[in-house]
Amino acid sequence: MRAGLPVPPGFVVPTPAYAAFVADAGIGAEVVALARAGEPDAADRIGALFAGHPLTGPVADAVVRAYADLGGGPVAVRSSATVEDLEGASSAGQQDTYLHRTGADAVLAAVRDCWASLWTARAMAYRARAGVDPGSVSLAVVVQRMVAARSSGVLFTADPASGRRDRAAVSAAWGLGESVVGGTVSTDDLVVDTATGAVVSRTVADKAVMTVATATGTREDPVPENRRRTAVLDDAAAAELVALGVRIAGLFGSPQDVEWARDADGAFHVVQARPITALPEPTGDVPTSWPVPHPGGTYFRASIVEQLPDPLTPLFADLVDGSVSRSLGALMATAFGAPLRDGDLSFPTVNGYAYYFYRNTGLIRMLLRTPQAGRALLGRGAGELRGGVDGWRERSHPAYVAEVRAWSGRDPAGLTGAEILDGVGALLDAGTRYYTAVQSIIPLAAGSEIVFAAFYDALVRRAGDPAASTFLVGFDSRPLQAETSLYDLAHAPRDAAWDERFRAHLAAFGHTVYNLDFASPVPADDPGPLHATIRFFADGGGTDPYERQRRAAALRDELTRVTRARLDPLRRALFDRLLAAAQRTGPVREDALADVGLAWPAMRRMLRELGRRLVDDGVVADADDVFWLRHAELRGYVDGVRADHRADVDARRMVWRGQRRATPPQLLPERPWMSRLLGAVMPGREGVQTGPVVRGTGASAGQVTARARVLDGPGDFADLVPGEVLVARITTPAWTPLFAMAAAVVTDIGGPLSHGSIVAREYGIPAVLGTGSATGRIRTGQPVRVDGDAGTVTLLDEPAAAEPAVPRRWPGWVAAAVVAGLIVRRLRR
Template sequence: MTYVNSLGDVGAADIAMAGGKAVGLGGLIQAGLPVPPGFVLNTAAYSHFVETNQLEARIQELATLSPQATPQDYADGSERIQTLFAVGTMPAAIAAELGAAYGRLSDARLDDGGETAVAVRSSATAEDLAAASFAGQQETYLNVSGAEALSAAVIDCWASLWTARAMAYRARGGIGPDSVRLAVVVQRMVEAEAAGVMFTANPANGRRDQIAISAAWGLGESVVSGTVTPDDVVVDAGTGAVLSRQTADKAVMTVYAEHGTREQPVAAARRRAPVLDDRAAAELACYGTRSADHFGAPQDIEWARAGGEFFILQSRPITALPEPAADTPDTWPVPYPKGLYFRASIVEQLPDPLSPLFADLIDGSVSRSLRALMNEAVGTNVIREDDVGLPTINGYAYYYYRTSGMWRVMGKALTAVRALARGKAHMGVAGWREFSHPRYEHAIKDWQAKPAAELSGAELLDGVQALLDAGTVYYTAVQSVIPLAATSEISFSAYYDKFVRREGDPPALTFILGYDSEPIRAEKSLYDLAAWARSVPGLASAILNEPTTALAESQRRGFPPAGFSESLWQLWRPRFQDHLGRFGHAVYNLDFASPVPADDPSALLDAVKFYLRGHGADPHERQRLSSDRREIATSRIFTRLGPRRRAAFLRLLRWAQNTAPIREDALADVGLAWPLLRRMLLELGRRLVDSAVIVEPADVFWLRHQELRSAVEFGLAAPGAPAAVAITGADRPVRAAAVEERRMLWRGQVKAAAPQLLPESRWMEKAFGSMMPAGSQHQLGDIIKGTGASAGRVTAPARVLRGPQDFALMEPGEVLVARITTPAWTSLFAMASAVVTDVGGPLSHSSIVAREYGIPAVLGTGVATQRLTSGQQIRVDGDAGTVAIEQPSPTQGP
């Protein structure tokens, strides 16, 4: 039996024999990179030691713990296993091969008769893998000299396979104790003058074209263990140019001791000196690029420098690397100087940076619809061609008003109010119900009658523009319903509080709650769906046991998932499809690049599972209780008022009760065209994939409008179009690089906090700040201020959600924290103990639904998603309009 293998002979297929670390080192040697000489004591040696000392059964017994095992259980099991290894003896065959291999590593420079110092490192079969690095779970022993010390270090290294942290780490990853073995890498120690780690993709932003290097004086253990703050250097992977550097004050360094290592102070002259100059950083980055190219994936590399030469000590795949993101913007230059920019109105439905295609199409669409409405309401020539727009700044949409145009509009303010009150230009509730909504539905039906697969590229693009225009015209009309709903509620509340309310009377809100609206009807539909599923034998368990993503994909494609019988599927799918047909158009984000529930019903399926598990209150009962409280309160107030006040009270009450729910109905249907619009765009995308213009259909959202128009005119979006590669000579989709660059730019932009008003100035804040749907972004301290929109106080963990992709993370009782919530978010309110948003006010969707649910809401904070993190304990005071941070952001455990 051979127990020792040369590192240079270890290949990618040898993971079971040599472990992950040795495979990585073998690859480095084969790529021609400078690796310290060494060998690997393979897993057969580990197995032979365990067998000779009769340890296997006892190890399995002590290491096999229940899913409910505590940290102490792991610690107790580990201690007993460590004792087994400590009293074990090294088999003679292993000792002989180990000694011979160590002898071949003898350092010719040791002319004083000393023995070669080596590093002894674990190389587990579940280590340094692409899916999980298992970094630091087993032990490393440095500066080991002599055959006897080497043998002891090897046994200690084997035993470290069973440390409490390694056992718990593997258990969390689903790796059983019977499936792991440990090899041991032995390498000649490098007398490092400097060392550190290098990531061949920048872990801060995911950029694959940037290499991040950390460097410190002495051995690299100080960097890996975190005992010293290293220098940080970012290098351009293509050119080797240093993009940024931070030179630390390096107070201590790790150096060799007589046995092992020790810490010593860094000389004063070197503490603030850079460890690597630009030339050295570029040379090291070049080694990193060669390693990444060899392994075909970004690498996490440990390196050392001795005598002016670099050595690569380890290379493993980077795990959990974020998608590439550009730098987060910190300046907000306006495209047109003579104007004002606001993030309000339709922009409230666009919390994130816009996809390029949507940005191009929505600008003109909004401008046209707003001009048409104003021309009809207050007269022509008030808003002119370039007076309004919806441009983007750092990707974020802003309502733009040219200064001269704004003055003209303000001069017609009274005319506009009178037009709204009279329902002119089809404004108001009657205009929405009798004109705007039917016209929107008619436009959708016209295009639904034309199968997308049969339309030409030009027809599809025309349909997209027509449906988007219909949607923006509809949204513009809805904007006339919102102020009416707000005015009715404010007027009733003001009259009630001043002329009617007495000590002990309920708040004005009591008289407006308990009515149906589209979001509430959608919630009741999901609840009823769950109740029905419980009544069908086997259906509830099939839904609960099926992963949500698989269930959503099956719903979309129409085939039963693995856990469903054909009969159960035929019962479930059409019933759920009916719900999607009625409510699946609700948008999470108005940008059509974001799927709606009809495309991806995952969030709704999670809500069904929530109800199936017995969580959440019955929405029918909640509504009934609100209705009963409302009617009882109304009757009591009504009987005690005199005729005049009773008439005024009743008139204002009925106005608020009739108008307020319609606001939610109107907003819920803004995305009515979005499922069809997205299908048409994805049909274009599929054709462009066939023509090798883009990689996947959804990339169509990341094209500019002119690019898409050109592709259509060139015939590349027609069924059966010739591949673009045949025309351009390219060997890859011709817009692939541009699409990825735009996605990367978007990922950087989405981290920014977009100002509510531009240009940023004190007079702008003073003049318009109180009208904005979000508060100041310059709040400091542990108290975040917003607008109290639903009364009550709750202390609970925060759950920061960026969009529907995060909905499954929500746990019952947490505080829902989001930039905004639209009607499509309503299913989460049943889980939430409170709601906090960046954008919104006392009459926004978030407040109205929170009040129906009876949970506190603080809205329009401006900074909640920037300042809060999931798991953080916060106190939400819906009366005071504040959010108090009660504990710092939780740290992640090992």
């Protein structure tokens, strides 16, 4: 009111008045005890205590005098609990409001009833969930002159749906606002630009009822037919209301939840305002179109997409494009026997998402050379595989380790800004060269499993026999070594040496990435999820990984013996050869991928050091904002340019959040025939899935029914309850500790040869990967049935039965072609 805002005159009955009332009535201790006990009838018993004690004495006298000073007449009596404005513990709307109360006796009764509403069942349950102790709460009461409202509603000065601070959300209805706040009537809903007052979007509801005043309170009446589908606020009125809200938010210094009323003359009145709690970070619009930056080419989301499920942050996007283009271009030149031309290959983004780009003319040249490359590859066969693995072990991995050690040994605080950028560039180049070297052996390693599975399904497997993957478990790998390390830590004494052992674990495994974008922390930065896994093992959760692997190996060996014994000599020879290749290469793939992130801790340390300098110079607000600057902006900074990029960072984060809510197409421009062709080998699924069944690729056999837990990233790891179904966009090697707790794994991205499938098989849990939409379709707590054989996830609380699903097996013609090729090669020798 002092600020000149249109607030109805009134007075406040402060919290000491509540304390005096319950003390004088002798009910305070009993009320708190009943609330703490949490018995089902607690609310009724507390309500009876208040109803048995009318408001009298000095507090009543003060209320009557203030009401008389207000001029009497109808008033609104509103509750205001002490926890309403606490961050994360808002109880707004949990207590009662009484409108159009006339006369001193009615006002006194309404004040007491407001106090009593502090202890309704819904209010107590809400505070219990928020962890608020009953003994710490109190309640004030606001009494205001009643506004003869022709319309009313709620104004959020920031959009609670998107979190955008530059947009306001308005709900409006005819009549008094009691039913609007309570959610019992339909409202018109508007989104308004706070800077211009322009209406961004509007929904006009069919408003069947409205709250109106009576002699003793309120009632609901039908809305006249000519107003039911008429907008409550026109554009000018909406702009006026939002401008009022912007003033209020400016006075309080934070976005506000404002209750308003508008009288018959069109004047607005503010009847209540409180901070908006749990407002999400500002989120931009979700992309609905996918324009490509360069026509005349094809854009794929494949391979590296399993490490980059989210839109890229600006700095990583700028740097990784050149790094991937250089390293992959060298690989392609080797594979196809000729160098690529400039512009044939790049790694751009579309709506923030990374894509491999191949110019169409370059694709044609590669396709023309494919037969020669394929013949050369087949001719080299197992020798090429061994050579690729040896090259990784003897050259690629040591070279990567050496580059990382060279930069890790330098203190970032002692480096110039230019040296930091040069070091980050050198390490990212080393990382992408290593990843490219890994890519050169993964197809051969994965191919050995594909060939064995196709041969086994077509020519060996009988009804009731286990899946081909059963023959490939029980082997050691780097992700499983990380698990056993955590298991050992859980069972080690917490003595002085324990911290040293944990640091050794971080040194060995702390570089595994949750996301290849270096803006995302690695376990070495945030070991919280690792501590949660250690506690899980220490409390007796999960299984002993040593024993699990021993049992898996024993089962594998027994199945191998039994299967070999029933095969004829030719099939036995082929079985032995194909199985040996698949068993030899599976762990290699996991070991190679586990070290992709070796350079990431060093890059993050250097960039965060540069970020601290940016903060000191007023360029950004937080050290981690360095990841949201463009490379050119950082180059300008190290060259002496001191621009303020805080608003740029906020805007880019907002756009990124909107992009993250989109599902990127696997292929651009979208060509249905090519999407179907690539669907079998590219992670993710095209299109929108509907109905109670979410389909993906069955990557680890078995069925389980349990409740789902949707995890967004390492910050959510502690939320996973043992025995739940883990649902995520991706699972990289850094997610491996969670597999010990999960009943099954479901992902948006991935396939039968992804990391998640391999680890799930080792843990003996079902996995359905590459659904494309699981994190959007499945809710935390939802009961689901995961069928790793059929590749389906059934949402058990949704109607309609799913049609029978057929387990995916490798087609018989693949096995026939493989066998024929092997026989021909043997005859040629």
